[in-house]
Amino acid sequence: MTSTPQPANMETHFSLLCRQTDVEKNKLWKLPVIEQALAGKLGLNTYIAFLTRAYHHVKHTVPLLMQAGARFSQQDEWLRRAMAEYIEEELGHEEWILNDIAVCGGDAESVLKSTPSFAVEMMVCYAYDSINRIDPLCFLGMVHVLEGTSVALATRAANSLKSSLNLPNKAFSYLISHGDLDQGHQKFFEDLINRLSADQLQVVIESCHRFYRLYRQVFEELPCQ
Known part of the structure; x- marks a missing residue:
């Protein structure tokens, strides 16, 4: 599939995805x-x-990518x-999270052996299900929600929490790596979305609606300080 040039005054598919x-x-x-995290008012236990929840969904990123890739037709080889x-x-990002937990004084070994929370389990289950049952493009909806949120908020949250919790930079390797420094990764995603057909874009938009709700539930179940 080749990309179709868009007039300069036409809204890009990525802009449309964000707007809708x-x-x-x-x-x-x-x-x-999230407001508490940005204000540096989040407790260590909540962080x-x-x-812990991030670990339990990030460890599925590579398997989900492999599954989505296997489901695309030859026509969509790109x-x-x-x-x-x-x-x-994405390889190894879950290990960064375990390292962050250890630096914070948490029990990384227990997290490694633990089961995911209900909200995380439901989000991950829907990711696998939607790839197989609906369309592998559904995975891009999850990418937009998780990566887009991280790029927009992660660096700000990391800087605020680093100061308030008196933790070193190495306690925030996951957040920082997915924040402002991840602009190249975000540009890659934007270019990918802009190459989709209108029908393919609609699949991603519908997927985003669902993954925003699912990801919101992950945050809603976090313990209050």
Whole structure:
């Protein structure tokens, strides 16, 4: 599939994706726990609880990418190749999270052996299910929600929490790696979305609506300080 040039004054597919999922995004960003994190008012136990939940969905990123890639048709070989590039970027990120937990004084070994929370389990289950039952493009909806939220909020949250919790930079390797420094990764995703057909874009938009709700539930179940 080749990309179709768009007139300079035409809204890009990525802009359309952002605009049509803006309501769900704002509901997520306005959660008290996220506002507390940005203000540096989050307790250490809540931060470790967030990392624990992140571990349990991030460890599925590579398997989900592999599954999505396998489901694309030969006509969309370019999307399969994009999934392969993502795999190289995502390998080992769950290990960064375990390291962050250990630096914070948490029990990384217990997290490694633990079971996911209900909200995380439901989000991960839906990711696998939607790839197989609906369309492998559904995975891009999950990417937009998780990665987009991280790029927008992670660096700010890390800087605020580092000061308030008196923790070193190495306690925030996961957040920092997915924050402002991840702009190249975000540009790759934008270019990918802009190459989709209108029908393919609609699949991603519908997927985003669902993953914003699912990801919001992950934050809503975090313990209050």
